[in-house]
Amino acid sequence: MRIAEVSEKYDISPDTLRYYEKVGLIPAVNRTGSGIRDYNEMDLKRIEFIKCMRNAGLPIEALTEYISLVLQGDQTIDARKEILKVQRELLVTRMNEMQKTLQILDTKISVYEGTLLKKEKEMVQKDKAF
């Protein structure tokens, strides 16, 4: 599969796909005789994985480190596990912060929609900044 097709399938620009390969987010993709990238099934799975991780905000650096360990073989399993655990904890922390923010947004929207009880409104007003 050529880069344009992959780009469309995953909604990632060709430039970004080449960039991911250059910085080591995706191992080198096979080329045709004339030097054009020819993505195989494994490459596509890797792109999907990276897209998912990047969407969730995992930094490129942590991912490149993880992938370089994967390519080095089984003696790196402990180090890989550690990276994933650290990133998992960071992710959970961010999700909790977002949950808190979501509640605040929902309360504010309720205030603007006038769908709160009088008592609730008063409580909210006391703590209001904006």
Place this chain on the structure above:
Amino acid sequence: MRIAEVSEKYDISPDTLRYYEKVGLIPAVNRTGSGIRDYNEMDLKRIEFIKCMRNAGLPIEALTEYISLVLQGDQTIDARKEILKVQRELLVTRMNEMQKTLQILDTKISVYEGTLLKKEKEMVQKDKAF
């Protein structure tokens, strides 16, 4: 309260606090006779609100727009509500993506820890990119 104290209380650098004021994330803070910022209760609540929103990834631009509407008075309530609703939806979308990623990370960690049943392991291996 002076900027250094506020900075410590909320773990936001003085530079960032001044920057937030400059770009309109926080309305102008009162100054002492000699021109030094003197944060009051309302300012602190506003900083807390902004910190929470920024932590959750809401863009500065959306927040400055919202705040400028707040300062313009009650005829902007509908527009404010709309901004909050849009940002709420974006937040929920991001949280869902993070939830998906969290599950993938947990599965991978389980694989590395060998805490999966044989059947589960096989299923996971089939879909493995890294």
Place this chain on the structure above:
DNA sequence: TTTTGACTTAAAGCCAACTTCAAGTATTAT
């Protein structure tokens, strides 16, 4: 066969969100 469009590279540019710097004034501790 020629032109159109996709591909290649390395390097420079861009954007959001700070962060640091330079140059100066004010306040606090000794």
Place this chain on the structure above:
DNA sequence: ATAATACTTGAAGTTGGCTTTAAGTCAAAA
């Protein structure tokens, strides 16, 4: 009184993550 510390401003610099540009090669359609 003087030195150290905290404050001020505007502007330049940094970081992460792409994105665009320049200059060129290659291949499929008209």
